[in-house]
Structure formats: structure tokens, C-alpha cells
Amino acid sequence: MTGTLSPWHALVVVMIFLLLFGSKHMPAAARxxxxxMRIFTPPQPSPDPLPSPSQTSAQ
Incomplete structure (x- = not known):
């Protein structure tokens, strides 16, 4: 073992999760x-809106 996680590790974890909780509980778990994630991640600043055609022709 090299100590790194491989895609196989993630697949095994997902399979165990499915076996333990079943497909009926998956939508609730995803929600x-x-x-x-929405609570713990800071809000991202919105990008500047594109200028409207009237603003670009006035410049």
C-alpha cells in the first residue's frame, strides 16, 4: 500500500454505503x-454582469 486513495477505494466506500442504507435513502442523503455544503461553504461572488448594448454604444 502506498498510502494514497485510489478510485477503487471510493468505489468500495460507495458500495458499502449503498448496502448499508439502500437506494431508498439515497435521495434524502444527497439532499x-x-x-x-451550502451552509459550510462561503458564498461565491457573482461575476460582473455583461454590459447591455445601450451601455456599450454610449461609450
Whole structure:
């Protein structure tokens, strides 16, 4: 073992998760994970909107 995670490790973890919780609980788990990620990640600044054609012709 080299100490690094390979794609096989992730596949095994997903398979065990599916076996333990089943496919019926997967949508609820995904929603819960999404909600948690939205809470813990800082909001990203929105990009500057594109100038409208009237603004570009006035310059």
C-alpha cells in the first residue's frame, strides 16, 4: 500500500454505503449533503454582469 486513495477505494466506500442504507435513502442523503455544503461553504461572488448594448454604444 502506498498510502494514497485510489478510485477503487471510493468505489468500495460507495458500495458499502449503498448496502448499508439502500437506494431508498439515497435521495434524502444527497439532499442533506447538499444542504450541509451550502451552509459550510462561503458564498461565491457573482461575476460582473455583461454590459447591455445601450451601455456599450454610449461609450
Amino acid at each position: 442533506s449533503l447538499d444542504t450541509s
